Amino acid sequence: MKKEVILLDHGSGGKLSNDLVSALMLPVFDNTILSRLGDSATLDVGGTRLAFSTDSYVVDPIFFPGGNIGDLAVNGTVNDIAMSGATPLYLSVGLIIEEGFSVSDLETIVQSMGRAARTAGVSIVTGDTKVVNRGAADKIFINTSGIGLIPEGIHIEGGNARPGDRIILSGTMGDHGITILNQREGLSFDAPVQSDSAPLNHMVARMLAASRNIHVLRDPTRGGVGTILNEVALQSNVGIRIVESGLPVNSSVAGLCELLGLDPLYVANEGKLIAVVASEDAERVLSVVREDPFGLDACIIGEVVSAHPGRVVLETIIGGERIIDMPTGEKLPRIC
Amino acid sequence: MKHNIEYRSGDISRNLLHRIADVCKKEIRIMEVCGTHTVSLFRHGIRTVLPETVCLVSGPGCPVCVTAQGDIDACIALARIPNTIVATFGDLVRVPGTNSSLLKEKAGGSDVRLVYSTLDALDIARANPEKQVVFPGVGFETTAPTIAASILAAKDSGISNYSVYAVHKRVPPALDALMAFEGVRIDGFLLPGHVSAVIGTNAYASFFEKYNMPCVIAGFEPADILLGLLRLAEMIQSGMPALENAYTRVVALNGNPRAEAIMNRVFENGDAIWRGLGPILGSGLLIRREFADYDAAVRFGIRAFDSPSPGGCACGDILIGKLTPPECPLFKTICTPVDPVGPCMVSSEGSCAAYYQYGA
Known part of the structure; x- marks a missing residue:
């Protein structure tokens, strides 16, 4: 971690991202659940096993053939949970919106998040909205987190x-x-x-x-x-x-x-x-x-x-x- | 994708491989001059199925790799000029200069933008009239015509905030220079396909006459490369060298006269410094005085820096086929794609990057 500033490569999911996680995050957040580094964390809560996952969406452009940033944000977290064999149940949604963003575009995005949640059979149960000055974010960023129930006997990793x-x-x-x-x-x-x-x-x-x-x-x-x-x-x-x-x-x-x-x-x-x-x-x-x-x-x-x-x-x-x-x-x- | 299915046929390739094995009784050393050939050889696993008698060495045909350290440093210096946008092909951004790279300059606040075409760079210039847009012109005869075309287009449409830092190079003079190096042992050349599409088979005629060395122009699909290797093997084994074109669907005897005309309209031959090979007379493509307004070196008064090549890096010997990447002491130890010492480890056509990525 001798690099002085964060490069785009640190967010690529490749070697530099792994370096960042293992050198900077893991020693600080140190726990056995995180150190497994799955798509989602596996939690034992009173004998019930839960899958818990989060992801942020910054796709550019926000609308594209086949979807938009909204359904992408729902499907992405649903899938991260499902990859542990869990049944995804509840999602949170955090929106970071740039000042001046079109309300009708926001409506389209939210509508498609709702549709995606219904298709996946999950409920969006909590959320947060922040608006930042023009230029402090690019149009809209979305974070989703979710939890799901891991059926008994399923151990996928x-x-x-x-x-x-x-x-x-x-x-x-x-x-x-x-x-x-x-x-x-x-x-x-x-x-x-x-x-x-x-x-x-x-x-x-x-x-x-x-x-x-x-x-x-x-x-x-x-x-x-x-x-x-x-x-x-x-x-x-x-x-x-x-x-x-x-x-x-x-x-x-x-x-x-x-x-x-x-x-x-x-x-x-x-x-x-x-x-x-x-x-x-x-x-x-x-x-x-x-x-x-x-x-x-x-x-x-x-x-x-x-x-x-x-x-x-x-x-x-x-x-x-x-x-x-x-x-x-x-x-x-x-x-x- | 139908255009290349036949050239990737397993049956045709296996047939060619059998014929190469039949012909190659003694060891032969073939240089694949072009970086795209190096990558394709790995990508299709061709090295893993060739007979052991065929030894392939990579040549100086990756334009980013042969760019002198001083020119890389000059590009980085251009990115540091206020109100300047460096619009570049992606290959160049990770190439390490002496103290930085364009990627690091971007993270540090410089405006460095990746483009897929010089015309995109012109669009950026058009959209940002208050800023200067500089395109680092790194490439061989393949890309030189498109960069020449961008200068002509800028002139025609009155775009005055666009310029090119031109370090284009010509392949045939480099082949000639290569032959003079001690310790370089090559029995035949697999010549580049894309460069030859512009300059044509005839451009190698004087090189061939001088050295009487088997030379075959080849395309980049497995069957193209194997056909080129088969013809080279046949010539070497029979002692009957020739200059041949095994890529006739793309390369003509006289190349692409229109592209060459555009290139020659803007550029003239001049001397150039190559990483690994040093200065080579007449191997560079310099912007003609008539177009000096579009020459970033003139506009900003920035010339190639007097930068030494990085210590311990064997890029030079690798580019002339004296060493293979794994023979460099820095390979995979100090020099990796994440933290490259030389450009050969970072360019997508670089032989070190290819050896690293494909695990040779």
Whole structure:
């Protein structure tokens, strides 16, 4: 932590973000719940296990094909809770609004937050609104926190992947990140892409009903599938092998990634999950995921191996290999 | 995406690989000149499936990497001038100067903006008439025409607050300079595809005649690269060198005359200092006096700093193929993409970054 000022890279979800958390936050906030570093904290409250999570949304632009900052903020926290196997129940909403922001835009955002909450089956039960001087924030920032109930017998976390497990991805990669990038100033390719922002808690509930052998659930948001697989490989101390020819990517997203020099493996998703499932249950879980409206393109993208612990290796289309490393720099700031 | 499916075909690639293995009985050393080739070789795992007899060394074909330390420091100095916006391609922002980088200057309050096109930089100039907009022109013949076009467009539309800090470089003179270095052993060159799309196959004719060295221009998909490597292997093994174009769907004999004309309208050949290779006569593209108003070096009186290359960094030897990145003592120890010592570790086309990211 010798850097003098905060760089955008410190918020990227990559190596510098991890450094910031482990060097600055963990020693100060020191507790065993935080140090697990899951998408949500797991709390034991009087014998009941709760999942508790928070996330802030600063996406630019605030309206984009497939959603807006409001439903993104609801779906994001719902999904973070669902990835622990919990049933999300209650959300809080904190709004930071720039002076001069359009009331009708705010109304649109709040309406879509309400719709997203109803779709996910959660209630927004507390909140806060602050308005800051023009220029002190960019239009609107939203924080959401939420809690959910973890059913008995469910123990899902990043460290549970075992050699032999199969890796399921619930659909195409990179739709959200590419949509946001495409909307940015000066980059308006006329491409049919839209954000995949969606709640995944109903999908997770069906998966858990179908199998007791789901070891890991993660939503590959910022940093994309490549980053999340690296985290799972490190936390579980296992190797992961994925096959390039089986990776689902929409053709428009693939084309824009080619043009912009991006790898869809590292581009953000907002309505996808990765499930690490015991091999004997993998096909059953996959078929349940495919029955969900947000899981139509789900497929098995690879497996957990005992070789190369902590590393993710991709088998390329021509049969070669390449290591999928943790990304180092901020590819796309303010993507969520 | 249909445009490149055939060139990524597993069957075609495996067939080419078998043929390369059949041809390559003794060890050959091929330099892939272009950074995009280096990245593509890793991205498609080509190195992991080539026969052991094929040794690939990376060349000086990453424009950010060959930019002299003094020019990086000059760009950082430009970002510190009040009321100045530096509009740049993303590759440059993390490149370490002697004491800073454009990214750190941005965090410190300088106005540094990432653009995907020089025309975006012009738009920024148009929208901020009270400020100066400087574009760091780092690149080879591939990007030089677009930067020349931005200067012509600025002149035509009367945008007077736009200028370019031009450190463009030409590839053929660098190949010539490379051959003079001691300890450089290369049996054939995989020549860049994009640069050649502008300058054409003929641009390498005098280099080929001088050294009689196998030279093949190749594209960037797996089958393109493997075809280029196969032709090089055949020439080396048979002792019958040639200058060939294996990227005919993009590269013409005379390149792209229109792009070259725009480039030559704005730039003239001059000397340039390359990181790793030092000064090379006639290897630079300098802004002609006629367009001096758009030359940031003239406008702000900022020339390349007299900065030494960072100590211990082997970027120089890596850029001429004498060393591979893992042979640099700083590689992965002191020098990482998060805290890079040299530009080869941070540019997306840099060979150190490619070796680091893809775990070689």
